[in-house]
Amino acid sequence: MSKVIIKHRLFTWFEDVDSHVEPGTQSRVERIAHYGDDVDITDKKSLERGKELDAFFTDEEAKGIRKGEYPQGHEALLAQAQGKQLPSLPAGQAEVEDEGPQTSTLSSTELGAYIVEHKLNVDDTVALADASNPDDIQRVWDAEEHAARLRENDPRAGVTNKLDAMLAAASQGGGNDDDD
Numbered sequence: 001m002s003k004v005i006i007k008h009r010l011f012t013w014f015e016d017v018d019s020h021v022e023p024g025t026q027s028r029v030e031r032i033a034h035y036g037d038d039v040d041i042t043d044k045k046s047l048e049r050g051k052e053l054d055a056f057f058t059d060e061e062a063k064g065i066r067k068g069e070y071p072q073g074h075e076a077l078l079a080q081a082q083g084k085q086l087p088s089l090p091a092g093q094a095e096v097e098d099e100g101p102q103t104s105t106l107s108s109t110e111l112g113a114y115i116v117e118h119k120l121n122v123d124d125t126v127a128l129a130d131a132s133n134p135d136d137i138q139r140v141w142d143a144e145e146h147a148a149r150l151r152e153n154d155p156r157a158g159v160t161n162k163l164d165a166m167l168a169a170a171s172q173g174g175g176n177d178d179d180d
Contacts, residue, residue, distance in 0.1 A: 002047050003040050004056040005065055006033045011055045013046030036081025038066070076113035080150060103128055108139045112146025122158035129163060134170045137163055 012032050019027040033039045041047045050056050061071050070078045103111060115125055125147075129140040141163045148155040 002042075003038065003062070004047075004050065005062045006035055006037045006039065006055060007057050008053070008055045009035050011050060011053075013041050013050065014043045015041075015046075016043070034081070036065075036078050038062075073109070076110065076117070077150070080113070080116075104130070104136075106143075108142035109146050111140065111143035112150060115143060115147040116150045122156055122162070125156075125159050126162045126166070129166060131166050132170055134167055137167045137170060141167070 010032065011034075012030055014028050015031050016026045017029050019025045021027070031039075041050065056062075057065060057071065064071070065078060103114060106114060111128065114120075115128075120128075125140065125144060128143070130136040141160065144155045144159045144163070
């Protein structure tokens with residue numbers, strides 16, 4: 001009925017299929033799709049429900065995705081969902097010679113994708129945070145959560161424990177900027 005690309009982490013719908021138990025009859029079966037899956041939904045009510053929930057990319061976005069042109073903010077996740085690999089840095093960012101990629105300007109979502117793509121270990125992930133900046137520490141903490149979702153597991157305790165300690169130290173050290 002309608003080819004769509006799933007925009008939510010998970011979407012379920014129903015489909016009528018030939019029964020294996022009673023030949024000549026139909027059974028109602030639940031189907032499950034994940035973010036980035038390109039599926040054909042034949043059940044009108046399920047399709048309407050998905051549209052109400054904004055669970056699908058628009059037709060225009062879907063055409064672009066099928067060509068490898070990803071909507072802003074979905075590049076890394078869609079590429080990963082489709083088994084493709086994007087360049088290690090977002091468009092417009094260049095590596096500085098002998099310094100590696102400049103991660104300080106990446107959002108937590110982009111940084112999470114970077115952590116997964118480059119398979120950063122605990123120490124390398126923690127080193128991404130500016131220990132004197134609570135906002136930056138929180139950005140890396142959020143990136144670790146995003147990376148965990150991409151890996152389909154929990155955030156690494158080694159990372160979160162070290163970042164929590166850094167956050168506590170930064171909050172205590174930077175709390176008194178008043179000039180009395």
